[in-house]
Amino acid sequence: LMKYSLSLHSQYLENYLWTNYSPEVSSKAYLMSICCMVNEKFRENVPAWETFKKRPEHFPFFFKRILEALLVENESEYSLHEQTVLLLFLDHCFNSLEVDLIRGQVQQLISLPMWMALQPNRLEQELKKTPKLRKFWNLIKKNDAKMDEESRMQAYRERRFLSQLIQKFISVLKSIPVSGPISMDKVHYCERFIELMLDLEALLPTRRWFNTVLDDSHLVVHCYLSSLAKREKEGHLFCQLLDMLKFYTGFEINDQTGNALTENEMTTIHYDRITSLQRAAFAHFPELYDFALSNVAAVDTRDALVKLFGPLSSNVLHQVASYLCLLPPLAEGEDTSHEKEFLLELLVSRHERRISQIQQLNQMPLYPTEKIIWDENIVPTEYYSGEGCLALPKLNLQFLTLHDYLLRNFNLFRLESTYEIRQDIEDSVSRMKPWLSEYGGVVFGGWARMAQPIVSFTVVEVAKPNIGENWPMRVRADVTINLNVRDSIKDEWEGLRKHDVCFLITVRPMQPYGTRFDRRQPFVEQTGLVYVRGCEIQGMLDEKGRVIEEGPEPKPRLKGDCRTYRVFLDPNQYQQDMTNTIQNGAEDVYETFNIIMRRKPKENNFKALLETIRNLMNTDCVVPDWLHDIILGYGDPSSAHYSKMPNQIATLDFNDTFLSIDHLKASFPGYNVKVTVDNPDLHVPPFRITFPMMGGKGTKRKEDGNEENTEEAKTLIVEPHVIPNRGPYPYNQPKRNTIQFTHTQIEAIRAGMQPGLTMVVGPPGTGKTDVAVQIISNLYHNFPEQRTLIVTHSNQALNQLFEKIMALDIDERHLLRLGHGEEELETEKDFSRYGRVNYVLARRLELLREVGRLQESLGVPGDVSYTCETAGHFFLYQVMSRWEEYISKVKVKGGKTPGVADVSGFFPFHQYFANAPQPVFKGKSYEEDMEIAEGCFRHIKKIFTQLEEFRAFELLRSGLDRSKYLLVKEAKIIAMTCTHAALKRRDLVELGFKYDNILMEESAQILEIETFIPLLLQNPQDGFSRLKRWIMIGDHHQLPPVIKNMAFQKYSNMEQSLFTRFVRVGVPTVDLDAQGRARASLCNLYNWRYKNLGNLPHVQLLPEFRTANAGFLYDFQLINVEDFNGVGESEPNPYFYQNLGEAEYVVAVFMYMCLLGYPADRISILTTYNGQKHLIRDVINQRCGNNPLIGWPNKVT
Incomplete structure (x- = not known):
């Protein structure tokens, strides 16, 4: 590996191998060197195909040589180890279909003509199923007839390549003995081959025609019956990969259309298979007469099928299979060449009843057990080198269906969290030093902050199962521990909250008292760990044995050190354990626990997230139509760009985005700007801009008048407008944006305001947050009835967004922050749920005081400022009537304008506005004073509008109800972290939470699944999603999501965020291109990574960016520190x-x-x-x- 790595860093592939490659020099060593280097690039996760794209002319020949080498039978030419390297290279090719050069070569192997390799009667059966395929098939035959001999032979070789490779693999597999010595090269070859098959099955473009060829080769049956599958140690990983392959070969999808199959459709397919078998039995095999007349449910289990077909001879079984087009028919008097075991397994595995994918998922325990936690093939150790393959799903560019997408993420997230749980268990248990006591029990020689010995454990409730389920509805137990520890640690244990996850552990150490624990030796053998089960805290019990409810009241102080917790166990796991105890006589796990371990709450939300994903898979999750294919990685990647959306908006109000008309003109280079008013003094923001409609539906092109069209297509119509007067007080003036955005930032803001998917790539210091805040502000003003959800990776990013939102013209009663980060906000205001409730209640009292003042100023008797309701009546009967009377006196009648003095003279609210800056009316012109009067009335009207909105808070008495109302009705801009969204999805959906727009910051740092969940925090309306805009802002060149385990990070590509995947697929992005954070010389260190990243003017002009740093000769430097006192790292x-x-x-x-x-x-x-x-x-x-x-x-x- 070191040699490969060094060759990679010295650019051996780019500067030597591929530069000098040609058919003349193509030797075996040359071929192997190139494959090794490409594999190494993939192992290190660096772009591998760039070199080939620059000089593509020899690639087809090179690829042809690889295919020939893979089919070589003679091991002296290419050893199995070398062929494994070639298999891995081929696998990388199939996983790089987004690269045109690779796709061009690979397509020949996996298109419809590969069905040539099917046996003739199976081919006929498949063409009958889909009639339009026959037309294509005849066309292929016609084209073949036109080819010359050499081209035809080459085409045949390519089409039959995968089926020949499968036959070769089966011969290697059969050469492995059941016992005795074994060549590990053969084992690795078989593992890599199954990995290749898995990757072909898990991608729609490769699966479409290949799945039938794979099924026709009966590869899965051959593998299950092979000697390697029966060898426990060497065949362990092979069997795990094989289970995954079996799962994908029967995946619930229509291979031709790519549509997910429903439960009913899957049942119909199963019934069709059984009934066609019954028909064959009835017509041709009298000995199967009983089977032919049985109902399906009686004969579709494995046991029933083996019982029915077991007594038949091999020849009869072969004939049954050939009637079903599974095998070629036998000639007269000929015996079958297949073993009976194979023929029986072929028929049984094809016709047995299967558990649906969703059922399997619902029966799966969510907590990991000791079997999974220490299985190296599923949860590898920290330092996975990337050489072997693993039984893990991969996240590449494409997924079969939404179910497949969620399932892969579910499995990976589950295993990744298992790896962290393993580290915590190993740390805590080793600190407790479990030793064998003289009496054969366990004695703990140490202590751990996060774990305690269990005094007693009892299961207290096993509830009846729900209808249609075979596991209990819930299982509860009581765990007692003795907290004879420091007060700070005791407080932590007593502070365990509802839904916190803990682990129950059984250890039976064999090491005598005083043995040292060695971290470099296997953990399980040293500590004697036997069982691990998860549980979820319901609460601590008080002295009377009741659960102490969580609430605002402080918890009661309990006497003594004994504490008992009521916990929920996983019902699925409990069912499995009990079944194992009853059927196999295994010991009862739940009577053996002797350690309980807790984890840091911050890292312990895996169960809630897994439950969220599982709930999503159980509901018909509706992704908007315009996003569905892009999320799965298919179709036109730019189809969700605003320019291609049918509901594109022509006129947008940019509010305070532009600082002047010159700023506007500079923001749209290449456009003609046409202002609707001629007077230059009126060319002041805010502006409404009407854009020429791009590429959406409904654009017509003249055949001759192209010139006129392009001229029109490049013209912006700009309409300056005045914000209506909001009142005479200084605080009534709107806050304004002060940032002069660059033209790319303006394009990002424009895209964010339009419906569709917007992706903004923001290098460091390019104003990502400012762009985000301006988009939020513009959406808030353009679409006041819509609600926007803000999602970020960290609380810190949310805080920065909120601090900037506060500086813009957004009413703070419409802002809400969910989650636990609000305490870090550097503003005096509290935006959490309860903070907002308190704000609303305080604001209500403040506004009612204003109503009282207005009442006094008008001399109206009574207590109208007592509630929002009385204030509403007061507005209708006293305020509105006076205003209408005033308007009738001062409005323009019959073309005659009243005098300027009348506007002020008849104004009914002078006394109320006596505390505003005087004079309220300027007395210069009728229009100006009339606008001021309107502004004063708007100020009064706003008071009553807000009170009307707050009226519900008088009726809802509890803080919880009020906070729910705020979330569902009042808030327009709701912010949360992606983790909070994932944890609370069920609660939000149950509340009826709704939103129209999502803006994600730091989206390149968010896990794929955590980016996806916020799209589905609401129930669909009439089967459609309400979502109109999805704006993602991030930088895929900076930090990827943090994945602690190298295997998940590299092998499963779990560190690829959805943002990065979209960029790789080719979704259009807006790349911000001017940074203002670092001096130009520092920016040069990283600007090569981005498209034309330059500097903002202040970086070139301000002295702090131009003068040297005091005390430093260079702006940046690398320093080599020699070993200190002879010790380095x-x-x-x-x-x-x-x-x-x-x-x-x-x-x-x-x-x-x-x-x-x-x-x-x-x-x-x-x-x-x-x-x-x-x-x-x-x-x-x-x-x-x-x-x-x-x-x-x-x-x-």
Whole structure:
């Protein structure tokens, strides 16, 4: 691997291998070298095909040579190890269909003509099923007849390639013995081959015709009966891969149309298979007469089928199979060449009843058990090198159906969280030091903060199953522990909340008292760990044995150290364990637990997220039609761009986006700007812009007048308009945007305001957040009836968004923040649910006081400012009537304008506005004063409008009801993190939460599935999704989602965010291209990664960007630190890397900067290892942490 890696970094492939490649020099060594380098590029996750795209002329010949090499029978030419490398290369090709060069070659292998390899009667059967295919088939035959001999032979070779490869694999598989020594090269070849088959089956373009060929070869049956599948140790991974392949060969999808099959359609297919078997039996096999006349449910189980077909001879079984077009017919008097075991398995596996995918999923326990946690093929160790293959699903560019999409993500997320659980269990249990006591029990020699020995455990309730289910509705148990520990740790245990997940563990150590724990030895054998089961806290019990309910009241203080928790167990797991105990006499797991372990709440939300995904798969999740194919990776990637949307909006109000008419003109280079008013003094924002309609439906083209069309297509009609006066007080003036956006930022804002999918790629410092906030503001003003959901990866990003939203003209009663991050907001205002409820209640009292003041000023008796309802009557009968009377006196009658003095003279609310800046009326012109009077009335009307909105809060008494009302009715802009959305989806849907637009920040850092879930936080209306816009802002060149385990990260490609996948598929993006954060020389370090990233003018002009940094010769430098006291990098614990010399050096640089006058809170120290982070913090603590002149930097992370 090291050699490959070095060759890769020295660009051996680019600068030597491919540059000099031609058919003349194509030797075996040359071929293998190129394949190894491409495989290595894929292993390291770097683009592999760029070199080939630059010089594509020899690629077809090279690919042909690979295919020939893969079919070589003689191992002296290409050993199996070498062929495995070639198989892996071929697999990478099939997984790179987005590359035109690769697709051109691979297409020949997997298109309809590959059905040539089917046996003739099976081919006939398939063409009968889909009549239009026969037309294509005849066309293929006609074209073949026109080819010359050599081309035809080449075409035949390509079409039969995969079926010949399958036959070759079966011969390798059959050469493996049941016991005795075994060639691991053969095993690896078989594993990689199944991986290739899996990848072909899991992609619609490759599966479409290949699935029939695979079915016709009976590969899965051959594999299940093979010796390798029976070898427990060597065949373990092979069997796991085989189970996945079996699952995908029977996947619920129509191979031709790509539509997902419903439960009813799957049942119909199953019944058709059984009845065609019964018809064959009735017509030709009198010995199967009973079978032919039985009902389907009586004969479609495995046991029933084996009982019926088991007694028949091999020849009869072969004849049954040939009637079903599974095998070629036998000639007269000829015996079958197949073994009876194979023929029986072929018929049984094809006709047995299958459990539906959704049923399998619903019966699956959500918590991992010890069998999965320590299975290296499913949950590999941290340092997976990328050489072997694993029994894990992959996230590539395309998925078969939404069910497949959710299922792959479900499995990967489940296993990825299992890996973290394994680390936590190993850490806690090893700290507790379980040893074997003299009496044969367990004694704990240590202690752990996150785990406690269990005093007693009892199952207290097993509820009856729901109708149609065979597992209990719920299972509850009581766990008692003794908290004889420090108060701070006791508080943590007592602070366990409802829905927190804990793990129940059984250990039976064999090590005597005092044995040291060795982290480098296998964990399970050392600690004697036997069982792991998950549970969910319902609550702690009080002295009377009742669950202490969570609420605003403080929890009661309990006496003593014993604490009992009521927990929910997983009903599916409980059912499996009990069945195992009763049927197989296994011990009862639930009587053995001796440790309970908790986890950090922040990292412990896996169960809620898995439940959310499972619920999504059980509902008919409706993704908007315009997004469906893009999410699955098919169709035209630009089909959801606003220019192709049928409901594109022609005229948009850009509100305060533009600072001036010149800014507007600069923002649309290449367009003619036509202003509707001629007076230049009126060319002031805000502007409404009418765009020429692009590419959507309904555009007509003249045949001759092209010139006129293009001229028209490049003209913007700009209409300046005045925001109506909102009242005489200074706070009535709207807040305005002050940022002069660049033309690409304006394009991003325009795209975000239009319906459809908008993707904005924002390099560091290009104003991503400003663009996001402006889009939110413009949507809020253009579509006041719509609601926008903001989703980010981190609470910090939400806080930045909120702080900027506050600076724009958005009424804060329409803002709401869900989740736990609001306490970090650097504003005095609280945007959480209860914070908003308190704001509304306080605002209600404030407005009612204003109503009281208005009542006094008008001299109306009574207590009208008591409730919102009385205030509403007051507005209707007293305020509105006075205003209507006033308007009738001062309006223009019969073309005659009243005098300026009348506007002020008849105004009924002078006394109320006495506290506004005077004079309220300017007395210069009728129009101006009339607008001021209208503004004053708008101010009054707004008070009563808000009170009408707040009226529900008088009727709803509890804080919970009020907060729900706020979420569902009042808030227009709702923000949450993606994790919160995933955890709370069920609650939000039950409340009837609705939204029209989604804006996602940091979307390149969010896991694929966590990006998808926010699309489905609402129930569809009449079978359609309400969603109109999806705006994703991110940067796929920066941090991908954090996946701790290398295998999931690289092999399963779990670190690919949905944003990155869309970019790879070719969804159009707006690339922001001007940064204003770093000086130009620093920007040059990374701007090669982006499309034309430049600098904003202030980076070139301001002195802090142009002058040198005091005390530093260079803007950036790399420093090599020699070994300190003879020690370089050290590893005190496995994978915990430290380097003391470098830590001392970096802290010395920090102190030097502080002494030069750099403020410490403007300096951050970043490192790549956790171990080094802790070491740097220790060094700062020792050297300068307590020094008032220096102190601590802003962040060490």
